[in-house]
Amino acid sequence: MLAIRCQFLNGTYQAAEPGDIGRPEWPPHPARLHAALVAAGWALGNGAFPDDARAALEWLERAPEPAIECRADVPLRTAPGVYVPRNLTSAEVGDVLSAMRAGRDPARQSGRVVRSFPTSIPGDEPVWFLWDIDGSAHHGALSRLVREVQYLGSSRSPVCCDISREHPPPTLHPSQRGGTYTLRVARPGLTGALIAARGTYPPPVPAAFAAYSPLEQSEPQPTLASGPFDSMVVRALDRRFPLTILHTAALTRALREAVLAHAGDDAPAVLHGHGCNPHVAFLALANVGHTHASGQLLGVAAAIPHTASPDEQRAIVHAFEAVEKLHNVGVGGPWRLSPSAERGVRTLDPARWIRPARRWQTVTPVILDRYPKRREPEALQEAVRATLRHAMLPDPEQLDASPIPWQAAAVPAPAYTGNELPSGLRLHLDVRFPEPLRGPVLAGRGRYFGVGLFAPVPDRPTGELADA
Secondary structure (H helix, E strand, C coil): CEEEEEEECCCCEECEECCEEEEECCCCCHHHHHHHHHHHHHHHHCCCCCHHHHHHHHHHHCCCCCEEECCCCCCEECCCCEEEECCCCHHHHHHHHHHHHCCCCCCCCCCEEEECCCEECCCCCCEEEEECCCCHHHHHHHHHHHHHCCECCCCCCEEEEEECCCCCCCCEEEECECCCEEEECCCCCHHHHHHHCCCCCCCCCCCCEEEEEECCCCCCCCECEECCEEEEEEEEECCCCCCEHHHHHHHHHHHHHHHHHHHHHHCCHHHHCCCCCCCCEEEEEECCCCCCCCCEEEEEEEEEECCCCHHHHHHHHHHHHHCCEECCCCCCCCEEEECCCCCCCHHHCCHHHHCCEEEEEECCCEECCCCCCCCCHHHHHHHHHHHHHHCCCCCCCEEEEECCCCCCCCCCHHHCCCCCCCCCCEEEEEEEEEEEEECCCECCCCHHHCCCEEEEECCCCCCCCCCC
């Protein structure tokens, strides 16, 4: 058993729930601890990441998700968004350094972003992460990393961590069933991605999630289903010259071209897609699904299949991060991509597209694999179900199809025209699966270029707005 104890020195834990910047995260997600251990490795290496620390963390990310022991009833303090000066982009950092070397005053770029400081208050109660594994082979490296961890979540929540032989029984267990919590967890490739992404915020690394349930939970929980994709990386799109959701296919084709150019001849099949199914899907992320939605494209993403190996994941992330500009979009440009998504924009949070839900609605229409053989509603339903099955998705228990979208600010299906789109009947879908499905969810002939992208519809009280 590997048991890591985390004692919050101020009695508070400051971190936002993925997808909701104003809501405190509780319990702390295992992926946050893994990121903190990577940061500790940089501190120990004094600028160079130690080989034994990397080996230990790569071993740990391949282990099953840890159980957790923590208080369930901690006070939570939500916080409104406030505008603060934004961080410099990589290009602006280069301009500042050049000005300083030349003896000129480095003029700071203006701009503000939304920040929030939601806080959980565990008090003196520590949080335990418990792996049912034998960590003796990496005990020395792990011990040094754990002792070096300075904070968990925000830097405003300092923490003291250690490895202990004695530990309490866990209160939360990872489960294949959709339980009370959906937490970010470490997956193979996370360590390498975090090391490569040093200096960017948020680090553009794949997001992975797992369901957790309390030990005492006795009610049977529904099974958590998955499609062919289980993680994604996101970049922000320059919004000075806005693109609309109708530019999705043109933008994603330009993105694929740029990513493959950076990957070169060594691009894995799961990236270029030749002879490989499923392979990476290129997405355009639109601001839809809420009262103030604009339909504007705010970012781009790459959805990574669960079949990708850790080495393939690293190659995908590296090539995706290397793209700074997109050309040949067909309108304006070049279009700049930011290495760090603006915090506070839910559209650019992977949790917006990945979190499990039973009900999913299309943001961009699905292009059916074939036309219905007859005009009866039953024939249309069967054609839609066949398209979903071909996309490796479960058979829905309920579905509605229409040329008109359900998501606010999405565009009717007939408006999608152009040579960059494959032929076929275009429809918006509202589907409900028998069990929660983890995203990202894509279907139809255009799915590898973001046409046929779904958004989850969370269970919520009547009148509550969906996430932006």
